[in-house]
Amino acid sequence: MEKSARKPVLIVCAVLVLVAAAFLLFGRDGTPGDSSPEAGFARDMATHHAQAVEMAFVVRDKNPAREIRNLAFDIITTQSNQRGMFQGWLQQWDLSQATDQRPMAWMAGHGHGATPTAPGAMPGMASPxxxxxxxxxxxxxxxxxxLQLMIRHHEGGVEMAEGLLKLSKRDEVVSMAQKIVQGQSGEIKLMTDLLKQRGAQPYPSILAS
Structure with a gap:
């Protein structure tokens, strides 16, 4: 093929590649695509919240002190509701709840600095x-x-939410991420105080100083 004939073909190929990439990121009608930060955040945070709810149920059923029981109830209520919203977004965006991408792939190359509990895990997750x-x-x-596990878990949630805020301008996702940063940062302080009352300290922070 002559150079003059090859050039339009290359241009068409380049355009198709850009269109495919845009579809993966933004989907149809400007909604987030399968590999977008918004979709990755929704999927990973839903999983992250599920473990927090599990741990809260475990301690609640041990008949703990009233302040621990109240905290567990708040975590169960808040994070269960938020998890439902994450799953609802994915359904609204016509995306699957699961993905073959590794956890936190949506933050790759964007300053994901905390060390997960295990390779491929989300930050702050408790081990089996x-x-x-x-x-x-x-x-x-x-x-x-x-309290020690949940402080570290909340630190991971804050890191994930702050990571999303650097990557997205989608209103509902940004608003949720801001609520997570504010709410979980407040609970970290509360749980640190509760630990001190029990003569204990949090695990070393996973958040960048």
Whole structure:
């Protein structure tokens, strides 16, 4: 093929590549696409919230002190509602709830700096061994471990939400991320105070200083 004939073909190919990339990011009618930060955030945060709710149910069922029981109830209520919203967004955007992409892939190259609990995990997630220990402990020991695990878990949630805020301008997603940063930062302070009352300290922070 002569150079003069090849040039239009190359232009068409380049345009098709751009269109395909735009569809993955923005989907149809400007909605987030499958590999967009918004979709990745919704999927990963839904999973992240699910573990927080699980841990809150575990400690709630151990008949803890009133302030721990109230905290657990707030986490169960708030994060269950938010998780439903994440799943609703994906349905509204005509995207699947699951994906083959690794966790946090949507933040790759955008300053994802915290070290996850395990390779490929989301920041702040408790390990299976930690969850098993939480289920075994009783009394004050269970309360302390719950607070330590949940502080680290909230730090991971704050990091994920702050990461989304750097990547998205979509109103409903940005608004939710801001609420998560504000709400979970406040609960981190509360839980740190509750730990001090029990003569304990949080785990080393996973948030960048």
């Amino acid at each position: 061994q930690e969850l098993a220990k939480l289920k075994e402990l009783q009394g004050a020991q269970a309360e302390v471990l719950f």
